[in-house]
Every structure is written in C-alpha cells, then in structure tokens.
Amino acid sequence: MKVQCPDCKANYKIDISKIAEIPEKGVHMTCPKCKGSILIKIKPEPKKEEQQDTIIICPKCSHVNISTKTCVSCGNIFTKEETEKLSIAIDKEE
C-alpha cells in the first residue's frame, strides 16, 4: 500500500504483508526524510480470517515455523531483519 507523509508529502510504498498484525487504530512509522510520524491505517475489511499466519523457515535448521519469532525446533531467535526477510504470508484461497 502507499502512504504519504503528512508533513513533507513524501510517498512510500509499504509492504503491509510483512507486518504481522496491524491494530485497528493503525501503526506509526517514522518518516525517513523529515522524521515525522506517519500513520499507517488499514481499511477495515470484512472479517473472513481471524489473523493471517506467516511462516518462517529457520535459517539454521530449516524447520518451518508458523507465526513465531523463535524456532520451535532449535530455539534460534529470529532477528527483526530475518523475520522481515524470511517470513512468508500464507494466503488462504477459497
């Protein structure tokens, strides 16, 4: 989705699928340009799924983890960077 900084009008493209959960009131990100606060708000959609699951394949043991930040197999704690890089959203198709 596209967001615009209310202060400097810079446009950013955000991959919201990388964000595990966005509260109804939205989340704030810091504008890299002016350090201002940008509110990321998702339009409420009719609830079809409770929460989208993401899978993370552990880089150490290749165990497939579902919606966790710690490998359930080897205990490896994924860094924020790894979580962003490795998580795959599970799309439930009907």
Ligand SMILES: [Zn+2]
């Ligand atoms: Zn800005």
Ligand SMILES: [Zn+2]
């Ligand atoms: Zn592991």
